Amino acid sequence: MPKLGINVDHVATVRQAREGFTPDPVLAAKICEEAGAHSIVAHLREDRRHIHDRDIQKLKKTVKTRLNLEMSLNKDIVAVAIKIKPYQATLVPEKRQELTTEGGLDVIKNFTKIKRVTKILSQKGILVSLFIDPQKNQIIAAKRSGAKSIELHTGCYANAQTPVALKKEFKKIKNAVKIGNKLGLVVNAGHGLNYKNTQTLAKIAGIAELNIGHSIISQAIFVGLKKAVKDMLKLCKQK
Ligand code: PXP
Numbered sequence: 001m002p003k004l005g006i007n008v009d010h011v012a013t014v015r016q017a018r019e020g021f022t023p024d025p026v027l028a029a030k031i032c033e034e035a036g037a038h039s040i041v042a043h044l045r046e047d048r049r050h051i052h053d054r055d056i057q058k059l060k061k062t063v064k065t066r067l068n069l070e071m072s073l074n075k076d077i078v079a080v081a082i083k084i085k086p087y088q089a090t091l092v093p094e095k096r097q098e099l100t101t102e103g104g105l106d107v108i109k110n111f112t113k114i115k116r117v118t119k120i121l122s123q124k125g126i127l128v129s130l131f132i133d134p135q136k137n138q139i140i141a142a143k144r145s146g147a148k149s150i151e152l153h154t155g156c157y158a159n160a161q162t163p164v165a166l167k168k169e170f171k172k173i174k175n176a177v178k179i180g181n182k183l184g185l186v187v188n189a190g191h192g193l194n195y196k197n198t199q200t201l202a203k204i205a206g207i208a209e210l211n212i213g214h215s216i217i218s219q220a221i222f223v224g225l226k227k228a229v230k231d232m233l234k235l236c237k238q239k
Pocket of ligand 1: 007009043070090092131151189190191192193211212213214215
């Protein structure tokens with residue numbers, strides 16, 4: 001049964017709609033933890049469109065489980081991570097115009113830079129995870145980079161439009177989990193997971209943690225955050 005990490009970015013998205021102080025992603029993180037979340041995820045984007053530096057500073061002080069900072073390889077963001085020292089840093093590709101992280105890191109193409117940032121963060125005691133597509137060559141490169149963990153991008157699985165496509169994407173993830181585990185990597189997964197597609201994925205043995213944001217924060221509008229978290233936890237636990 002995988003653990004559940006909750007991404008609170010979109011609480012900050014709503015706050016930024018009015019550029020005010022509410023809703024507060026730090027308070028949301030506390031409620032998620034009280035409801036049973038195993039970690040809190042927040043993405044400090046280069047354009048600061050949702051989560052701000054002060055949110056990360058506060059989360060570092062208040063999160064009782066584990067703080068997983070999603071971040072690009074940008075040197076200013078790396079400097080923030082070094083200063084704040086989250087439990088974990090998940091390195092992701094970042095494009096200014098995208099609505100959300102569109103694909104995994106190309107570890108092969110950007111190997112030298114990823115290896116360097118992984119080393120810098122690891123030396124500061126931060127657990128480094130690489131967000132990658134479920135592809136064998138990317139997993140092997142991730143291992144070679146020195147990262148201890150990977151997060152498999154589940155976007156294609158989440159967006160599959162037909163049962164055949166869904167089965168194909170599911171198989172890709174299952175196979176990638178096996179490869180990652182064999183190499184001794186901690187394997188997480190996430191992106192686009194919701195109340196319909198998570199349960200099937202959660203049954204794959206060897207996934208340490210699922211990281212979910214948008215669907216839980218959206219559901220919270222209707223049922224409250226605590227229930228939204230508890231309902232997702234149930235799906236992670238069901239056999
Ligand atoms: N994992 C990573 C690395 C991400 O970039 C995101 C999106 O910020 C998520 C998980 C969560 O995706 P979603 O909001 O679609 O659940």
